Amino acid sequence: xxSVTQMEGPVTLSEEAFLTINCTYTATGYPSLFxxxxxxxxxxxxxxxxxxxxDKGSNKxxxxxxxxxxxxxxxxxxSVQVSDSAVYFCALSERTDKLIxxxxxxxxxxx
Amino acid sequence: xxxxxxxxxxxxxxxRQSVAFWCNPISGHATLYWYQQILxxxxxxxxxxxxxxxxxxxxxxxxxxxxxxxKGVDSTLKIQPAKLEDSAVYLCxxxxxxxxxxxxxxxxxxxxxxxx
Numbered sequence: 285x286x287s288v289t290q291m292e293g294p295v296t297l298s299e300e301a302f303l304t305i306n307c308t309y310t311a312t313g314y315p316s317l318f319x320x321x322x323x324x325x326x327x328x329x330x331x332x333x334x335x336x337x338x339d340k341g342s343n344k345x346x347x348x349x350x351x352x353x354x355x356x357x358x359x360x361x362x363s364v365q366v367s368d369s370a371v372y373f374c375a376l377s378e379r380t381d382k383l384i385x386x387x388x389x390x391x392x393x394x395x
Numbered sequence: 396x397x398x399x400x401x402x403x404x405x406x407x408x409x410x411r412q413s414v415a416f417w418c419n420p421i422s423g424h425a426t427l428y429w430y431q432q433i434l435x436x437x438x439x440x441x442x443x444x445x446x447x448x449x450x451x452x453x454x455x456x457x458x459x460x461x462x463x464x465x466k467g468v469d470s471t472l473k474i475q476p477a478k479l480e481d482s483a484v485y486l487c488x489x490x491x492x493x494x495x496x497x498x499x500x501x502x503x504x505x506x507x508x509x510x511x
Binding site: 382 | 399428436437438443451504505
């Protein structure tokens with residue numbers, strides 16, 4: 285069945301460092317891909333999405349490109365801030381909109 | 396615009412007791428989802444409603460879990476009897492998707508259930 289694999293955390297960075305969180309997927313068709321973020325004490329929020337190959341989703345300085353050839357959707361940010369500390373989830377959905385999530389990656393940014 | 400509302404936010408019960416969670420989706424959203432998020436894991440879909448009909452309940456443990464969405468608006472998820480392994484955060488989400496395509500799901504704050 286469909287699945288999502290993302291790098292284990294925690295990822296610990298200093299402020300203004302470059303961030304990459306790896307995400308790869310397995311799917312039978314052509315899914316839509318998502319990054320959700322969960323800030324401490326808050327619910328899941330959509331960060332960005334891409335619905336077809338080579339699409340780039342972007343929001344709040346974060347970017348991810350849908351790479352069909354490598355079945356990947358890696359999350360990147362050029363300069364992280366303390367306020368980016370959160371848990372990041374990669375997810376996919378196919379025909380029924382059912383979201384299949386990865387296990388999440390905790391990001392900790394220190395000043 | 397009001398977001399997805401859930402209650403209670405926290406619940407502690409003993410095993411074999413029953414518990415119910417309530418969700419009010421964003422106004423006008425046709426599709427409602429319940430997810431279970433066990434500590435250290437990503438959320439897993441339990442059931443998906445479109446209006447008041449079930450689209451997918453393949454991962455709902457039907458011997459103990461039940462859910463309904465009367466009148467196609469609010470929804471209730473019930474566990475009876477609860478087991479230790481049901482300790483998790485139960486997330487409700489809604490989207491405006493009615494047919495085809497992929498729409499954004501908006502999540503509520505969740506209900507954290509602890510079963511002792």
